[in-house]
Amino acid sequence: xxxxxxxxxxxxxxxxxxxxxxxxxxxxxxxxxxxxxxxxxxxxxxxxxxxxxxxxxxxxxxxxxxxxxxxxxxxxxxxxxxxxxxxxxxxxxxxxxxxxxxxxxxxxxxxxxxx
Amino acid sequence: xxxxxxxxxxxxxxxxxxxxxxxxxxxxxxxxxxxxxxxxxxxxxxxxxxxxxxxxxxxxxxxxxxxxxxxxxxxxxxxxxxxxxxxxxxxxxxxxxxxxxxxxxxxxxxxxx
Numbered sequence: 001x002x003x004x005x006x007x008x009x010x011x012x013x014x015x016x017x018x019x020x021x022x023x024x025x026x027x028x029x030x031x032x033x034x035x036x037x038x039x040x041x042x043x044x045x046x047x048x049x050x051x052x053x054x055x056x057x058x059x060x061x062x063x064x065x066x067x068x069x070x071x072x073x074x075x076x077x078x079x080x081x082x083x084x085x086x087x088x089x090x091x092x093x094x095x096x097x098x099x100x101x102x103x104x105x106x107x108x109x110x111x112x113x114x115x
Numbered sequence: 116x117x118x119x120x121x122x123x124x125x126x127x128x129x130x131x132x133x134x135x136x137x138x139x140x141x142x143x144x145x146x147x148x149x150x151x152x153x154x155x156x157x158x159x160x161x162x163x164x165x166x167x168x169x170x171x172x173x174x175x176x177x178x179x180x181x182x183x184x185x186x187x188x189x190x191x192x193x194x195x196x197x198x199x200x201x202x203x204x205x206x207x208x209x210x211x212x213x214x215x216x217x218x219x220x221x222x223x224x225x226x227x228x
Contacts, residue, residue: 004158033215043204043218056215090158098215101147101166101208106158 002027004093004107012113018079021110025072025093029105031055032074033098034066037088037109046089049074050097078112086114117142119205121219128195128226136190136222138179138205146207148172148181148188149216153202162190162203195226 005024013019025032033056034046045058049068066076072093078085088111092104122137140146147166151159163172168183177192188205205219 042220043206043216045215045217048215058215092159103161103164104216106151106160108156108158 004091004105006089006091006107006110008110009108010111010113012115013081014115015081015083017081018077019081019112020075020077021089021091021112023074023076023091023093023107025074025091026105029093029095030072031094031097031102032068032072033092033094033104034074034076035090035092036060037090038086043090046076048098055097081114083114086112088112117146117207117209117214117217119207119217119219121203121205121222123222125223125225128224130197130226130228131194132226134190134192134195134199134224136203136205136224138188138190138219140186140188140205140207142186142207142209144209145183146209148179149206149208150177150179150188150190151204151206151218153204153221155201159204195224197226197228200224200226 007022031050033048048056052068063079068074088109090109092106094102094104096102118141149164150162152162163174165172165181171180179190202221204221206216
C-alpha cells in the first residue's frame with residue numbers, strides 16, 4: 001500500500017507570495033491533518049480535514065487555509081508569505097478522524113523556504 | 116494549556132548502550148500518550164502509544180509506561196543500534212475530546228558504532 005505523498009518536496013518563495021502544498025493520503029484514509037515543523041516552535045497542528053470538512057483547527061492566522069477533495073486529497077494554502085513561514089510542512093492521514101485517536105501516518109513533508 | 120516537555124538533546128550513545136529519553140506532560144485530564152520517531156529525510160512514524168494509566172507501549176525493543184502519578188512517559192531501550200539514530204517526539208492527545216496531537220520539541224539520538 002502506498003504511503004502518504006506530498007508535493008512538492010522543496011519550494012522556495014519570496015515574501016508576499018502565496019503557495020499551495022498538496023497531500024495524497026493512504027488509499028482508504030478519509031482524514032488528512034497538516035502540521036508545521038520549525039526548529040523554534042517544533043511541531044504545531046494546523047488543521048484536520050475529514051470527509052471534505054475542516055474538523056479541527058490550530059492556532060494559526062487566517063493566511064493558512066486548506067481544503068479536501070472528494071478523493072480525500074488535500075491542499076493547504078499560505079497567502080502573503082512571511083519569513084517566519086519557512087518550515088517543514090507535514091501531512092498525516094488516518095482512516096478515521098485523527099482527533100478520535102486514530103493512528104496517523106505521516107508523509108515526508110514539503111520544505112518551504114521564504115526569502 | 117496542555118503541553119509536553121522532553122529532555123534536551125542531542126543524546127549521543129555507543130551501540131548497545133541503554134537509552135532513556137524523558138517525557139513529562141501537563142494536561143487537565145487523562146490524555147493518550149505517544150512516541151513518534153523521525154528518521155533523516157522522512158516523515159514521522161508512530162513508535163508506540165498508551166491510552167491509560169499504567170499501560171506499557173512497546174515496539175521494536177522500545178518501551179514506555181504511562182505514569183499518571185508522575186505525569187511521565189519515558190522512552191527506554193535496552194540496547195540501541197546505529198539504525199536507531201533519529202529524532203524522537205513525545206506527544207499527547209485527548210481522543211474523547213477530538214483534539215489534535217500536541218508534540219514535544221523532539222530529542223535527537225545519535226548512536227555510534
